[in-house]
Amino acid sequence: SLYLYEPGSYAPLARVDEKEGEVENKVYYFHTDQIGTPLEMTDAEGQIVWQAKYRPWGAVEKLVVNEVEQNLRFQGQYFDVETGLHYNTFRYYDPEIGRFITQDPIGLAGGVNLYQYAPNPIRWTDALGWACELFRGVSANHPAIDDARKGIAKPAKADSTITPSEHNYGAVSDVSPYTSWTRDLEIAKWWANKDGPGGVILGTPTGAPKPGDNWHWELSPDDWGESELLLKGVRSKLEVFNPNEL
Template sequence: MIQETGPNHPTSLYIYTDQNSYEPLARIDTDGNQEQHIRYFHTDLNGCPEELTDENGKILWECSFQLWGKRIHEIEHEPIEQNLRYQGQYLDRETGLHYNTFRYYDPDIGRFTQPDPIGLLGGFNLYQYAPNGLTWIDPWGWSSCRLRFMGRTPSKKSKTGQEVINRMRGEKRIIGEGNDMYFKSSTDGKWYNIKDADMAHKTDAVAYWNQTGGFHGPKSKDVRGFMRDPNNYELEYFRHNRSQGAKLGQTYKKPEDFIGPAEKSSYF
């Protein structure tokens, strides 16, 4: 969404956090007298707007949401409508669905209403929004960017996961066996049961993609090599891992934003 206009409301121009982002920063409303008013967005970790304020910090609109984007309580302190939701989504107030570029998203069930337009390339679940509504985004209504570009993260039971466990055991950061296995968090130094562990990247996947992986292409040999390399992982308590990822404030660049190896000869 860049701009919206209509006969019964002012023209609104949207400003985002950067040129590759879908997280709103501000909007400039121009009324019938050509007077401009700047409104500022205050967003959740996933970029979903929670408040809209004026230049003086006065709250004009606020809304609380459940994890998958369902409204809990929406308040308009001024006669102002705010329809942006998850990054890339726009609320259709007649249906309650979120327009998500290539399809509609239903926040009541946390799923899309149409199958993924890129088919099984986005994963086996054609209606899934993302594995995690707090730290993952899907601004185009395709599969989540991480899944499409990087592929799946190996599980703890995979070959990669077992190599991570063996390495951490050698580092004295894992004790016990089976259901009584515990690991030591590098974030707070506490011990947690293995069932509460995420396979956490030492270098976050989005940072790797934006700096290196994107030049090789989605799910390329190099990218999948990064995702399968046990040296890139450690076990981390899931709440720490997911909150740290959200705090990065980065989003995946699109493949067309990169000059890959295939095009390199044309530029050098």
């Protein structure tokens, strides 16, 4: 089968099946949810040939219509009939427990939980099996709010010699070369709403910078239980969210 996807994603649009001895190929069309998971597949006449209901972490609860085999699941995942697992490019995912069965191939750069899929399965996807989201809550009165609303994370003083421990202890954010991020969405929401309406949450998948990027992650002593990671350098084109819509 040949699969066609939405540009820049693993959300399927159509599937073309070629069978030996048949003159014309069969074309099927996918109908997905908000994160690109197939809910239905229709044929060229618009008839439903496959339809499924899912559990929260991607296991099929019920095949409502199963006239044509269809094994795509969460973005980037392919259902393995023999094992019941989902092949997720770089590792296998178990939809019954919502976890990968092998460790993250990028190690701790993906977070301290080496088996986590994503913080929220109705919002986030992990098409390659190595992404996890990090968040930064920026309140309405924060000095960096204007940049944050444009999807930019910029430290107060990029050339500062402040250490991660000093940043984590507090009272140096106005002279720090770091911006604070967390793996806990609820913590980011708290910071975004700290000064009332107008704050935002920045989001980005974890992972190492690409060659030529002028930023990197640094581990922070988690003295305050905030699941914190520090970003040194400037990043742009980050996702921007209203904290009350997550």
